[in-house]
Amino acid sequence: EVQLAESGGGLVQPGGSLRLSCAGSGLTFSSCDMNWVRQAPGKGLEWISYNSRSGSTTYYADSVKGRFTSSRDNAKNSLYLQMNNLRAEDTAVYYCARDKHIAHWGQGTLVTVSS
Amino acid sequence: QLVLTQSPSASASLGASVKLTCTLSSGHSSYAIAWHQQQPEKGPRYLMKLNSDGSHSKGDGIPDRFSGSSSGAERYLTISSLQSEDEADYYCQTWVTGKGMVFGGGTKLTVL
Numbered sequence: 001e002v003q004l005a006e007s008g009g010g011l012v013q014p015g016g017s018l019r020l021s022c023a024g025s026g027l028t029f030s031s032c033d034m035n036w037v038r039q040a041p042g043k044g045l046e047w048i049s050y051n052s053r054s055g056s057t058t059y060y061a062d063s064v065k066g067r068f069t070s071s072r073d074n075a076k077n078s079l080y081l082q083m084n085n086l087r088a089e090d091t092a093v094y095y096c097a098r099d100k101h102i103a104h105w106g107q108g109t110l111v112t113v114s115s
Numbered sequence: 116q117l118v119l120t121q122s123p124s125a126s127a128s129l130g131a132s133v134k135l136t137c138t139l140s141s142g143h144s145s146y147a148i149a150w151h152q153q154q155p156e157k158g159p160r161y162l163m164k165l166n167s168d169g170s171h172s173k174g175d176g177i178p179d180r181f182s183g184s185s186s187g188a189e190r191y192l193t194i195s196s197l198q199s200e201d202e203a204d205y206y207c208q209t210w211v212t213g214k215g216m217v218f219g220g221g222t223k224l225t226v227l
Contacts, residue, residue: 035216037216037218044204044206044218044220044221045151045153045159045206045208045218045221046218047208047215047216047217047218050215050216059213059214059215060215061215093158095158095159100210100216101147101148101149101164101208101209101210102149102151102159102161102208102216103149103161103164103174104161105151105158105159105160105161106158107158108158
């Protein structure tokens with residue numbers, strides 16, 4: 001069974017940093033394009049970053065470009081999201097998701113940016 | 116710029132069928148999409164990938180009551196024999212090469 005498990009969420013002050021992790025199991029992680037998607041409270045789904053199978057290609061939504069960095073370690077079956085200079089509007093549940101047409105979702109981790 | 120348009124809400128009676136629509140913006144009628152379901156207070160769940168020719172591949176454990184079809188720039192999700200647990204938000208999603216992922220605004224389905 002494919003499982004994606006996010007971790008690292010929590011409460012952080014505006015301007016602070018946080019690093020999310022996503023651990024994959026039950027799949028050949030190195031063969032999967034991976035994404036981060038978030039959902040602010042009461043809102044729809046917002047894609048924020050893509051990481052190619054090798055990690056050599058990344059794309060970001062304009063809303064996070066320059067502040068967030070996505071990376072992966074295929075040897076550890078893990079995807080990461082380094083979030084810097086966090087703002088209140090970054091408050092959301094963050095999901096990792098597999099493939100360009102998403103075929104699996106993680107359960108999500110909540111990030112709250114507040115003073 | 117590719118935009119996916121969904122009606123904000125839909126409703127249908129228990130046991131009936133409902134057809135949800137996702138419309139691709141002009142010039143993008145060949146794009147495949149994916150449908151996702153998000154039940155209240157839960158994370159999203161992949162339902163199916165739907166191609167422009169109407170062929171689709173469903174996720175593990177998705178009941179036969181869920182089916183997909185296409186016509187031009189429209190992508191449809193049909194749910195038959197509606198059950199209470201089908202009450203959820205439904206999102207369509209696609210990928211734009213070199214740009215990233217696009218989501219529709221979602222349709223909130225109410226089962227009456």
